[in-house]
Amino acid sequence: MISYIYKCQASIFFKIKIRHARTSFLYRVLLVLAVIPFTSAFAEKSIHRLPVAPTVFISIPAxxxxxxxxxxxxxxxxxxxxxxxxxxxxxxxxPNPELEFAGGHNRARAVGPISGNSFGAYISQRIENPFLRSARIGAAExxxxxxxxxxxxxxxxxxxxxxxxxxxxxxxxxxxxxxxxxxxxxxxxxxxxxxxxxxxxxxxxxxxxxxxxxxxxxxxxxxxxxxxxxxxxxxxxxxxxxxxxxxxxxxxxxxxxxxxxxxxxxxxxxxxxxxxxxxxxxxxxxxxxxxxxxxxxLPSLQLKFGQQRDPEFAYNVASLNFEIPLFDRRHGPIAVAISExxxxxxxxxxxxxxxxxxxxxxxxxxxxxxxxxxxxxxxxxxxxxxxxxxxxxxxxxxxxxxxxxxxxxxxxxxxxxxxxxxxxxxxxxxxxxxxxxxxxxxxxxxx
Known part of the structure; x- marks a missing residue:
């Protein structure tokens, strides 16, 4: 008897729950249907409010x-x-000039010369071949x-x-x-x-x-x-x-x-x-x-000037350096340029x-x-x-x-x-x- 009462109560509670769920679902559906016209109208007004870009007429040269x-x-x-x-x-x-410094210590190996420190400073400048320089600039231009x-x-x-x-x-x-x-x-x-x-x-x-x-x-x-x-x-x-x-x-x-x-x-x-x-x-x-x-x-020249000092003397140095085109006559690069x-x-x-x-x-x-x-x-x-x-x-x-x-x-x-x-x-x-x-x-x- 008690179990039967429990079963009846459970079935009644389940039916009430189903009815409440159905009522809640219907309420949500009606709410959505009521809101849709307002949202669609608002969306339509928003679309009409969007700015329309004016037509631009452009010529072919422009x-x-x-x-x-x-x-x-x-x-x-x-x-x-x-x-x-x-x-x-x-x-x-x-070309940039080159600056060179040198220094050291002199030690006398016999009686007479004075021992002490020595140093030297040199500056060198490469002088380009003017024909080479003008041709290089002309090629770049x-x-x-x-x-x-x-x-x-x-x-x-x-x-x-x-x-x-x-x-x-x-x-x-x-x-x-x-x-x-x-x-x-x-x-x-x-x-x-x-x-x-x-x-x-x-x-x-x-x-x-x-x-x-x-x-x-x-x-x-x-x-x-x-x-x-x-x-x-x-x-x-x-x-x-x-x-x-x-x-x-x-x-x-x-x-x-x-x-x-x-x-x-x-x-x-x-x-x-x-x-x-x-x-x-x-x-x-x-x-x-x-x-x-x-x-x-044709070789480029390089001039070099400098001075070297030791405890006894001061030397002024001037030199001229150039490369002798003895072995490399640049036949390959010349042939490539002619072929091009x-x-x-x-x-x-x-x-x-x-x-x-x-x-x-x-x-x-x-x-x-x-x-x-x-x-x-x-x-x-x-x-x-x-x-x-x-x-x-x-x-x-x-x-x-x-x-x-x-x-x-x-x-x-x-x-x-x-x-x-x-x-x-x-x-x-x-x-x-x-x-x-x-x-x-x-x-x-x-x-």
Whole structure:
């Protein structure tokens, strides 16, 4: 009986505990549901309060200056120029004088001389061969010119890459606009087809085809937007993050660059190209290095003056030391310098030929792009637009099917994409010509 009472009490206590747990759980759920609207409203207000960065419009020259100042590779090349200038200071430094002290104790070994301490002091100065010195300084100065030309090449390459990436971003944005227009057109066609299906004027499968075309247009639009985002990220990467996300390029694919004639460009790139300037400076440095190695065969002089004192006498000493080039005539270093000069000369000749071919290729690409642009703008675009308008009108009057409208729309979209690509290829060819000319914005950004 007692055990039964205990069991009943335990079951009652367990049920009360379960009810209390359920009540507590329901209270917590209701509390959370009551708090969620306030938190969501507060979060929505907080999001709306977040500052939105204003859109910054930047021109291509300003973009190039920004990238040239922010890019780490350009700063590294500038550091190499500073190191080369320090090499000129080292090459022009005079050798330091040498000071020598000596001392000891004199002990007489026979009767007569006086024993005692003796000491001496000497100073010596090496006098360099003037031919060796001038050749060494000239080689260091030529190395400075070579590093400056290398810096100009890095700047021209980066400026050209920034220009190409900027126009690529404009291309992707224009393609995204074209795809948005195609999507709007397909949605309008789909609405008309749906009305025709509902009224019984069109078959059901035409609505299915229209739905498929709308989905395809949406996919192409999303792909174009993603490509535009990638082009934007690549442009920010070239500026080392100095360019914010909220920027727009103040330029157009329709921009035209006034370039000199081809003959003038051929002569200009053979002189102004940074690679040619660098190789010329390196060739001059190698020639002066050869001159330096030949001058090193001639000995340098070393003058020495001093005084030595002992308990009885004081001696004044003057000496002249020089090395006789008897065994080492520096044939090896001279041969190495001559070989380096020949290598640079051959490299310079080949590089000049290569640059001339690159110029010819870029000029032909520019001309082809101009002809394609003229061909599209003067006839093909108008014909494709007219064909689409005729197909749409014929479809509305029931003379043509949906496939004819879709085919005309595809042709127009393809022609517009080809026109945009031709304009971009023109800008790429112009950027390559500017790079070969070694052109980049040289003035600083005014803040």
């Amino acid at each position: 973009l190039q200056r920004l990238g040239l100042e922010a890019n780490g590779l350009i700063r590294a090349a500038s550091s190499r120029v500073d190191a080369a200038k320090a090499g000129v200071i080292s090459a022009g430094a005079y 030529a190395a400075v010119e070579a590093t400056k030309a290398g810096l100009d090449r890095s700047r021209a390459d980066l400026a050209a890459a920034l220009r190409v990436r900027a126009y690529e971003l404009l291309l992707r944005q224009e393609i995204a606009k074209v795809e948005s227009g195609v999507l709007e057109l397909m949605q309008e066609i789909r609405r008309r087809v749906q009305v025709g299906v509902e009224t019984g004027e069109s078959a059901r499968f035409e609505l299915i085809k229209a739905d498929a075309e709308v989905l395809t247009a949406k996919s192409r639009k999303e792909t174009a937007l993603l490509d535009s985002l990638r082009a934007r990220v690549n442009l920010i990467k070239l500026t080392a993050g100095a360019l914010t996300n909220s920027f727009e390029i103040k330029a157009s694919l329709l921009d035209h660059e006034n370039l000199p004639p081809l003959e003038a460009l051929r002569e200009e790139v053979q002189v102004a190209n940074p690679d040619v300037s660098r190789l010329l400076a390196e060739l001059n440095s190698a020639y002066l290095t050869t001159k330096k190695e030949r001058a090193a065969v 000069s020949e290598r640079l000369k051959e490299t310079l000749d080949y590089r000049r030929f290569e640059i001339s071919q690159l110029l010819e290729s870029s000029w032909q690409r520019k001309k082809i792009a101009e002809r394609r642009i003229e061909m599209f703008e003067t006839g093909i675009i108008n014909q494709a637009e007219s064909a689409l308008r005729v197909a749409q009108a014929a479809y509305r009057f029931g003379e043509r099917g949906l496939l004819d409208v879709l085919d005309a729309q595809r042709v127009l979209r393809s022609v517009r994409a080809d026109l945009l690509q031709a304009r971009f290829e023109y800008q790429m060819a112009v950027s390559e010509i500017l790079r070969l000319r070694g052109q980049y914005p040289k003035e600083k950004i005014t803040k």
